[in-house]
Amino acid sequence: xxxxxxxxxxxxxxxxxxxxxxxxxxxxxxxxxxxxxxxxxxxxxxxxxxxxxxxxxxxxxxxxxxxxxxxxxxxxxxxxxxxxxxxxxxxxxxxxxxxxxxxxxxxxxxxxxxxxxxxxxxxxxxxxxxxxxxxxxxxxxxxxxxxxxxxxxxxxxxxxxxxxxxxxxxxxxxxxxxxxxxxxxxxxxxxxxxxxxxxxxxxxxxxxxxxxxxxxxxxxxxxxxxxxxxxxxxxxxxxxxxxxxxxxxxxxxxxxxxxxxxxxxxxxxxxxxxxxxxxxxxxxxxxxxxxxxxxxxxxxxxxxxxxxxxxxxxxxxxxxxxxxxxxxxxxxxxxxxxxxxxxxxxxxxxxxxxxxxxxxxxxxxxxxxxxxxxxxxxxxxxxxxxxxxxxxxxxxxxxxxxxxxxxxxxxxxxxxxxxxxxxxxxxxxxxxxxxxxxxxxxxxxxxxxxxxxxxxxxxxxxxxxxxxxxxxxxxxxxxxxxxxxxxxxxxxxxxxxxxxxxxxxxxxxxxxxxxxxxxxxxxxxxxxxxxxxxxxxxxxxxxxxxxxxxxxxxxxxxxxxxxxxxxxxxxxxxxxxxxxxxxxxxxxxxxxxxxxxxxxxxxxxxxxxxxxxxxxxxxxxxxxxxxxxxxxxxxxxxxxxxxxxxxxxxxxxxxxxxxxxxxxxxxxxxxxxxxxxxxxxxxxxxxxxxxxxxxxxxxxxxxxxxxxxxxxxxxxxxxxxxxxxxxxxxxxxxxxxxxxxxxxxxxxxxxxxxxxxxxxxxxxxxxxxxxxxxxxxxxxxxxxxxxxxxxxxxxxxxxxxxxxxxxxxxxx
Amino acid sequence: xxxxxxxxxxxxxxxxxxxxxxxxxxxxxxxxxxxxxxxxxxxxxxxxxxxxxxxxxxxxxxxxxxxxxxxxxxxxxxxxxxxxxxxxxxxxxxxxxxxxxxxxxxxxxxxxxxx
Ligand code: SRM
Ligand SMILES: Cc1cc2nc3c(=O)[nH]c(=O)nc-3n(C[C@H](O)[C@H](O)[C@H](O)COP(=O)(O)OP(=O)(O)OC[C@H]3O[C@@H](n4cnc5c(N)ncnc54)[C@H](O)[C@@H]3O)c2cc1C
Ligand code: SF4
Ligand code: FES
Numbered sequence: 001x002x003x004x005x006x007x008x009x010x011x012x013x014x015x016x017x018x019x020x021x022x023x024x025x026x027x028x029x030x031x032x033x034x035x036x037x038x039x040x041x042x043x044x045x046x047x048x049x050x051x052x053x054x055x056x057x058x059x060x061x062x063x064x065x066x067x068x069x070x071x072x073x074x075x076x077x078x079x080x081x082x083x084x085x086x087x088x089x090x091x092x093x094x095x096x097x098x099x100x101x102x103x104x105x106x107x108x109x110x111x112x113x114x115x116x117x118x119x120x121x122x123x124x125x126x127x128x129x130x131x132x133x134x135x136x137x138x139x140x141x142x143x144x145x146x147x148x149x150x151x152x153x154x155x156x157x158x159x160x161x162x163x164x165x166x167x168x169x170x171x172x173x174x175x176x177x178x179x180x181x182x183x184x185x186x187x188x189x190x191x192x193x194x195x196x197x198x199x200x201x202x203x204x205x206x207x208x209x210x211x212x213x214x215x216x217x218x219x220x221x222x223x224x225x226x227x228x229x230x231x232x233x234x235x236x237x238x239x240x241x242x243x244x245x246x247x248x249x250x251x252x253x254x255x256x257x258x259x260x261x262x263x264x265x266x267x268x269x270x271x272x273x274x275x276x277x278x279x280x281x282x283x284x285x286x287x288x289x290x291x292x293x294x295x296x297x298x299x300x301x302x303x304x305x306x307x308x309x310x311x312x313x314x315x316x317x318x319x320x321x322x323x324x325x326x327x328x329x330x331x332x333x334x335x336x337x338x339x340x341x342x343x344x345x346x347x348x349x350x351x352x353x354x355x356x357x358x359x360x361x362x363x364x365x366x367x368x369x370x371x372x373x374x375x376x377x378x379x380x381x382x383x384x385x386x387x388x389x390x391x392x393x394x395x396x397x398x399x400x401x402x403x404x405x406x407x408x409x410x411x412x413x414x415x416x417x418x419x420x421x422x423x424x425x426x427x428x429x430x431x432x433x434x435x436x437x438x439x440x441x442x443x444x445x446x447x448x449x450x451x452x453x454x455x456x457x458x459x460x461x462x463x464x465x466x467x468x469x470x471x472x473x474x475x476x477x478x479x480x481x482x483x484x485x486x487x488x489x490x491x492x493x494x495x496x497x498x499x500x501x502x503x504x505x506x507x508x509x510x511x512x513x514x515x516x517x518x519x520x521x522x523x524x525x526x527x528x529x530x531x532x533x534x535x536x537x538x539x540x541x542x543x544x545x546x547x548x549x550x551x552x553x554x555x556x557x558x559x560x561x562x563x564x565x566x567x568x569x570x571x572x573x574x575x576x577x578x579x580x581x582x583x584x585x586x587x588x589x590x591x592x593x594x595x596x597x598x599x600x601x602x603x604x605x606x607x608x609x610x611x612x613x614x615x616x617x618x619x620x621x622x623x624x625x626x627x628x629x630x631x632x633x634x635x636x637x638x639x640x641x642x643x644x645x646x647x648x649x650x651x652x653x654x655x656x657x658x659x660x661x662x663x664x665x666x667x668x669x670x671x672x673x674x675x676x677x678x679x680x681x682x683x684x685x686x687x688x689x690x691x692x693x694x695x696x697x698x699x700x701x702x703x704x705x706x707x708x709x710x711x712x713x714x715x716x717x718x719x720x721x722x723x724x725x726x727x728x729x730x731x732x733x734x735x736x737x738x739x740x741x742x743x744x745x746x747x748x749x750x751x752x753x754x755x756x757x758x759x760x761x762x763x764x765x766x767x768x769x770x771x772x773x774x775x776x777x778x779x780x781x782x783x784x785x786x787x788x789x790x791x792x793x794x795x796x797x798x799x800x801x802x803x804x805x806x807x808x809x810x811x812x
Numbered sequence: 813x814x815x816x817x818x819x820x821x822x823x824x825x826x827x828x829x830x831x832x833x834x835x836x837x838x839x840x841x842x843x844x845x846x847x848x849x850x851x852x853x854x855x856x857x858x859x860x861x862x863x864x865x866x867x868x869x870x871x872x873x874x875x876x877x878x879x880x881x882x883x884x885x886x887x888x889x890x891x892x893x894x895x896x897x898x899x900x901x902x903x904x905x906x907x908x909x910x911x912x913x914x915x916x917x918x919x920x921x922x923x924x925x926x927x
Contacts, residue, residue, distance in 0.1 A: 176831070184850075185850070255911065330851075331849070331853060331876075332849065332850075332851070332875035332876040333876050333890055334876060334888045334890045334891050334893075514875065515850075515875065516832070516874055516875060517874060518874045518875075518879075519871070519872040519874055519879035519886075522872060522874065523872070541830070541833075542830055542832040542872070542873065543832075543872065544872075545872065545881065546870040549870075550870070554870060554881055554882070556864070556882065558865075558866070558867040558870075798828075799835075802835065802836045802837055802838045802843070803823055803824045803829070803835035803836060803837050803846060803914075804821075804824055804837045804838070805837070806823075806837060806838065806839045806840070806921055807838055807840045
């Protein structure tokens, strides 16, 4: 007698299982197939081409009526199963029931809907089945606006499809870069750039607060208060295994329905497969492993031995013209090494992750032709030791006798392009070498190769080395760190010239050799981006040194010091009282007068910082930035107000300067002083900027120092009025902000650019001075805010406290 | 009495730690720094640099390493070993993420060195 098989869910996994079962055992079973959707099995992954109009529905149906009829399957489509009665071995649907000997649950997964207000409005759809797809197609009038929430695989395919149908599309993504589960930030950046070129707007780090609309959807509001108009909202933020039936039937369910290697659930007569299952702690969201499960489930039903073993999967995005590939494990771990290749001109990024001579992961963007070859190396765990040096160039470079990069360059034909920016080919460079050029600088001067973006510098050097042999010496320009060959100055210039506005953009376009930089380059890049793109670049606290991240100076025992601003070194009894109260309340171990004319509270515990700041804020005191690469102090002397020798109001000028400059980030710290007469009690002649007042006006000196080097200031200008003195100081600080290398104090920078050039920009050329001042003020409109006040609020305080306290946990 | 060999304790949500950042967990045997990498893996190490005891939780996290905030020693997060020319090591503790929560094997932390 035939046994009764009931299958819940006519999706991709169960469809494949039925094919295997019927092929091996066509007459063994009476099969009943329930499906919640009013249709049979189709190729769900091809919904995206249907959405974009590149395919029709008929083309993606895998099992049609004729197929089900020929295999005598009782189809109950549009009839969701609502309950499994394990005792009676019967499943109940909304309309009837069916008894079983064996039951297979293949209910797939359900789209996750974020619980925000407005999620039920008409016009809000998810992206899972044909009905969703048709709803989107119906809404897609050209010019209408769509917002896609979720920048993963599904969301981006939806976005690209809707865009192709003429909609104005915005993608909102919670994370810092698109498809963060499959791509690293570099590849995510390239993807975003390509999508933006197609007219898709991308908003990363966007958290949806509400979906707005009266009778139907009208817009989406984010938590940062950005709003986007929308005629259609597609929510594609993730999926959850559809386990409700199994839970109600008291099968073992973790995140998914738990199955063993044979796809059997905790009930020996019930199997499960597809996206609804969890195997060995793992969930599945791509079809490749589901097809393996289908094979195993069919074998189990036939009483054969089979075991499911998850294999590596590779990801591609089905958006025409977007080329990306990711496979394996590309996390940084000890013992792993990266090989990174970037071709900024073509927008290509490739990263291979190697562990013990095996390739274990790959991410590629822009050129994925070698993807399947790399994927093969990953799956087969092939030893890559013999081809390591040229591995990144793909299979066409392998197998030759000359597996080294220099030989690869030597083998290039003369017409091979070396410098993409200036269109210089290898032959041109060789001609220049024959003409006597022996250094990179000479090649740059004669051919322009490597003279623009500079990323082909390494290649040009290899051409030189292969042509000249030992006669070529690599120049010793100091790169920022091991992550790049470029110097600080190169990077600053290129950030501006090429409009690079994010850290992944810099790392990609300038060919960084590591995936996320290091503790040397990240703070520098963070500063450059902050200084060059105020308003557009978002500060990255994780790329700041501890003191700037916590807005306090770390001490040798891990406590912090707190130094409030004391404008121009002037204070009041009320401020002193507030400082004294705070010192007592938080049991500050040392209260010290600093060399910068203010008071330091040393030894404060990190978790007390927000509270002590709140107390000081309440008395009108703000952060003194004693920890910052930014304005520190403006020391003053008593000046004409009290001193019998004072010629001008040095105290007042110092306070005005401090109020104008505080809060600005600079390449290194900046210290000022204003003395009321040439006796110079404020020590103005050894500050980054020092003003000495005289009867006839103000002498402005710059480039002083009194730390590791002692330097006397040099005269920048002498002016008659306070206002002009302030303008010149502001312009000078801005010029320094825009040009100096990170961690160069002004005196070091001046030694490189020369005081004359600086004087021309900030003193002589009035228009340039005004423009510098305007740019500084623009930046201050964003950066001049008290960081303590921003962190003294309750929501921010948690970040300063321990994540957990286990001191009171007892051992069992 | 037999001590448990593992004792996974939920210490907070993954999102309580910024990517490329760290938070500390206070224990009877000193603070433990819990790091989150760019790609969402977590590691737990004693929050004491082998050089002069600097709080590693305050360092810059890059790849799978952290640079100590006090004098710049680079420590591998998975093995606690100093990188490059430096030598020294700090104790690591088993940690994992499950359903967006961070779990720490606290058996050793609670019973400490007594076992
Ligand atoms: C508190 C203070 C010493 C004091 O008790 O007086 C001090 C303390 C520190 N100084 Fe200083 N400097 C202090 C005035 C000075 C001065 C004098 C001045 O500003 O008039 C100088 C010489 C002037 C100069 O900068 O040219 C000075 C030259 C340095 C240097 C060397 C800078 C250089 O370019 O050569 C460093 C190291 C650095 O910045 O890299 C430094 C670094 C430090 C650090 C931040 C060391 C560190 O990285 O942890 C100390 C932090 C202590 C803390 O936790 O608060 N400190 N330091 C002074 C704070 C002034 C303030 O109110 O903000
Ligand atoms: C737009 C889109 C693009 C995709 N692109 C790719 C891709 O490029 N590559 C890739 O590998 N994967 C892709 N996927 C994922 C892939 O489609 C799924 O992994 C696969 O379809 C899962 O198969 P399944 O059988 O587990 O579930 P499904 O195919 O979802 O089938 C489950 C069926 O069960 C039915 N069901 C649920 N509950 C009940 C019930 N109580 N009673 C009766 N029936 C029920 C559902 O209606 C559904 O028809 C994509 C998915 C989507 C939506
Ligand atoms: S001189 Fe400055 S850096 Fe050196 S110990 Fe004193 S405060 Fe610290
Ligand atoms: S304490 Fe960590 S490097 Fe010195």
